[in-house]
Amino acid sequence: MxxxxxxEPPLYQPSxxxxxxxxxxSRWFSPAILLLAFLLRILWLGxxxxxxxxxxxxxxxxxxxxxxxxxxxxxxxxxxxxxxxLFLAQTLLGHDLWVLRLPTALLSTACVGLALAxxxxxNPHACQxxxxxxxxxPAMVFYGRYAIHExxxxxxxxxxxxxxxxxxxxxxPRDLWRTALGITGLILTKETxxxxxxxxxxxxxxxxxxxxxxxxxxxxxxxxxxxxxxxVRVTLVSVALLLFFYSGxxxxxxxxPLPDPDGLTPPRGAxxxxxxxxxxxxxxxxxxxxxxxxxxxxxxxWLQLLGGFQPITPENxxxxxxxxxxxxxxxxxxxxxxxxxxxHHSRLSRFLAISGLGTLLAYSIIAYKxxxxxxxxxxxxxxxLGLGIVWSAKNLGRxxxxxxxxxxxxxxxxxxxxxxxxHPCDESEPYVYVQSREDVSELLIPLQRLLTQNPLHRYLTGxxxxxxxxxxxxxxxxxPKVDFPPLFPLPQPLDADFLLVDDPLVPDVEPRxxxxxxxxxxxxxGGSVDSxxxxxxxxxxxxxxPNRLPEFQPHPTNPEDSPK
Numbered sequence: 001m002x003x004x005x006x007x008e009p010p011l012y013q014p015s016x017x018x019x020x021x022x023x024x025x026s027r028w029f030s031p032a033i034l035l036l037a038f039l040l041r042i043l044w045l046g047x048x049x050x051x052x053x054x055x056x057x058x059x060x061x062x063x064x065x066x067x068x069x070x071x072x073x074x075x076x077x078x079x080x081x082x083x084x085x086l087f088l089a090q091t092l093l094g095h096d097l098w099v100l101r102l103p104t105a106l107l108s109t110a111c112v113g114l115a116l117a118x119x120x121x122x123n124p125h126a127c128q129x130x131x132x133x134x135x136x137x138p139a140m141v142f143y144g145r146y147a148i149h150e151x152x153x154x155x156x157x158x159x160x161x162x163x164x165x166x167x168x169x170x171x172x173p174r175d176l177w178r179t180a181l182g183i184t185g186l187i188l189t190k191e192t193x194x195x196x197x198x199x200x201x202x203x204x205x206x207x208x209x210x211x212x213x214x215x216x217x218x219x220x221x222x223x224x225x226x227x228x229x230x231x232v233r234v235t236l237v238s239v240a241l242l243l244f245f246y247s248g249x250x251x252x253x254x255x256x257p258l259p260d261p262d263g264l265t266p267p268r269g270a271x272x273x274x275x276x277x278x279x280x281x282x283x284x285x286x287x288x289x290x291x292x293x294x295x296x297x298x299x300x301x302w303l304q305l306l307g308g309f310q311p312i313t314p315e316n317x318x319x320x321x322x323x324x325x326x327x328x329x330x331x332x333x334x335x336x337x338x339x340x341x342x343x344h345h346s347r348l349s350r351f352l353a354i355s356g357l358g359t360l361l362a363y364s365i366i367a368y369k370x371x372x373x374x375x376x377x378x379x380x381x382x383x384x385l386g387l388g389i390v391w392s393a394k395n396l397g398r399x400x401x402x403x404x405x406x407x408x409x410x411x412x413x414x415x416x417x418x419x420x421x422x423h424p425c426d427e428s429e430p431y432v433y434v435q436s437r438e439d440v441s442e443l444l445i446p447l448q449r450l451l452t453q454n455p456l457h458r459y460l461t462g463x464x465x466x467x468x469x470x471x472x473x474x475x476x477x478x479x480p481k482v483d484f485p486p487l488f489p490l491p492q493p494l495d496a497d498f499l500l501v502d503d504p505l506v507p508d509v510e511p512r513x514x515x516x517x518x519x520x521x522x523x524x525x526g527g528s529v530d531s532x533x534x535x536x537x538x539x540x541x542x543x544x545x546p547n548r549l550p551e552f553q554p555h556p557t558n559p560e561d562s563p564k
Contacts, residue, residue, distance in 0.1 A: 030116050030128060037112040037135035040416060041105040041144045046098030048424040049436035052525060054147045055471020058100050061086045062477055069248030074276035080245045081188035082149045095478055100147040108144025108151040111379075114158040118383065121165040121219070121348050125393075126386030129405070133382040136413045138325035139305075141420055142431050143372045149190050150372045156185035157196055157376060161355075164200065165348050171224040180234040184241050187274070196376070199358035206354050207347065216347035246274065297369035302360060305374055306331040308415070310430055323429050325419045327374070329412055333381030334360075336388040349387055356380030371433050427526040436471060439522040442534055443500065444475065446544050453543075460497040460540065465490070465505055466532050468525065472500070499535040506533050511555065515539075519551035 050058070064070045064087050070080045085103040093099040115131040134140050144151050160182030166175025186193035207216075247253060297311065304311045308326025337353035339345075359377050363369070393401040419429060426432055450457040462482035464472050469484050476482045485491045487505060494512045500522075501509050517535040524532055538550045 030131070033116070033128065033131050033135050034109065034112055036132075038105075038109045040136065040141045040420070041108050042102075044421065045101050045105060045145060046096060048145065049438060049440045050097055050100075050471040050475055051146060051148070051435055052468070052470050054097075054100060055474045057083065057086060057147055058090075058474030058477075059470065061090055061100075062474060065091070069251040070245075071248060071252050072246055077191050078149050079188040079190060080248075081185065082152050084245065085152070086147060097475075101145060104147055104151045105144055107155045108140065111140070111144075111151065111155050111158055114155065114162060115379075115382070117162055118165065121169060122346065122383060123387060123390050125390045126383060129386035129389050130382040132409065133329040133385060133412070134379065136409065136416050137327060137329070137375075137382075138412065138416045138419050139327060139371070139374050139378075139431060141416045142325070142424075143375055145420060146372070148372060150375050153186065153189045153192070153376050154379060156182045156189060158182075158379065160186065160196075160200070161352070161380075164351075168348070169219040171226050173226065173230050176226060176230055176234055180238050184238040187242060188245050192373070192376070195362045196359060199355045199362060202358055203351055203355035207351050210350075211347075214341065214343045216350055217344050218347060242274070295370055296367045299364045301369050302364060302374060302377060305371060305430055306334070306378070310428065321428075324423060324426075325415045325429060325431055326411070327378060329385050329408055330378040330381045332388065332408075333383070333385035334378075336384045337381065339388070340384070346387070349384065352380035352383050356384075371431050425526070432526060435526045437523055437526055439524060440471075440475070442520055442522055443498065443536075446536060446541055447476075447479070447498075449544055450541070462498045462500075463491055463494070463496050464500050465509070466500055466502045466524070467530065495537075497537045497540045501533045501535065503531045503533055510552070513552070514554050516550045516554070517552040518545060518548060 060070065060083050064083055070083045070087075072080050082103075086100055089099050089103050093102070112131045112135045115134050116127055118130070119127040140154075159178055163175050163177070163179030163182055166172060167179060183193075183197065186196065244250065301311050306327045308323055308328065310321035310323050334356075337357060340350050340353050356378070359380075363373060363377055389401060389405050392404075419426075419431065423429060424432065425435055425437055427435070447457075447460070450460070458479055459481050460479060462476070462479065464476070464482065464484045465487055466472070467487065473484060483491065487502065490505075490508065490512065494509065495515045499509070499517075503521075513535070516538040518538060518541060519536075520534050522532045522534055524530070535552060
């Protein structure tokens, strides 16, 4: 029987009747982990304001709905699959923020299920611990409640790893399908798939080389059951999926070349985006590139997030600032990876550690860093954590291990609860990154209340005169008479049921207004110096603010509107 301290897979027989099954092996524990993961990701899903990127993704989905296909843009750095999933949810359930986030929440929950599926190849106890850590991780939950690509990327990474583990031991057709569909899904999700596939590939020879000096505990030999026809079928399906999604469901076969600032004209075709994306992606990722985006971070950025510290900035070079969220379980798994240098550890656990360390190193070197990438970096370390806790239970005693593990889980769960349900817009938290502030409710809640009173209020007029028009374009998509004009010249006439105006434009706008308005000052997005002024027409919104006096009165000598 396999040694649980090394992560060697045990034989697949039930425990003898005389052995009392511990709590974490009981039948309900794995479903309880999945239920907990689902609840943390689904509760109050639409309460947090829409992120800028969510607004962009939602706008892509609206365009897909209108045209019937998604037109892949290589400079967008994201594959087409996620948009089709959002399109499916929005088509079935409606145009709402919780609907837009639902596919990601479900996929994030499915990641926990995939972690449990690794029990075929790793110690089952360790896999349950890893699944629990993923289920309650602040980062995993926080970004599992966003309509962005990262949870989808994590899902396909776990699926690819699961398939590779099967190919290395049993080599059943299902393992080949998991590997192929995992890799295909990665390619269809985000261009950073190259980093992960490269680290998977590099980890294999590194592991085999190290085993010459420190042998692994090899998995039991199993008869290989793959035939050439299996590879043919898998390849055809994978290519068909790539072709289908990158060609907009066979509806988007552009003949014109992409505009190219360097004067070149790269070819266009159904799959041309697969290689056209690399030049802008490399420019963005290059440390020496002059195309600064504002997302450049120091190499230690990921380690600071793991430790639960606000990353060091030029304004704060002397000390770490603690934050609510921390990833101490993943940090312990990272440290535990060093223990796998000793001989006679599971080959799969070593592979996960080497590929995880390689991914962490690669993402540390790249200057462009956004915090949501963390979840696709740290997932292997949760399995190492699980193996470490299993080892501790055997060698240090179950009571002590249970107490320490419970404290670790409680800390993680508390951080998750505070971050996601009490401080989701707290700009002091590094996960809350360029997040829309609660100020957006100053417009959205009154509009929703008017819609409740009378559905015809959907035809209110409005001007959104701000430089960053996302997520407003998606949030106000159900209001057909709201426009997003260029800041210059100002639209004519300028009066509308509501206006959102960039503050530098206010001196030009107010002399051209002739109606009475409620007026308030907003800051829409965290990390931005821009602020805006909201104008709500008095006679339209008076019923919502019966005791409020309008803050803007037109000047009696207002000039006639004229083009700016």
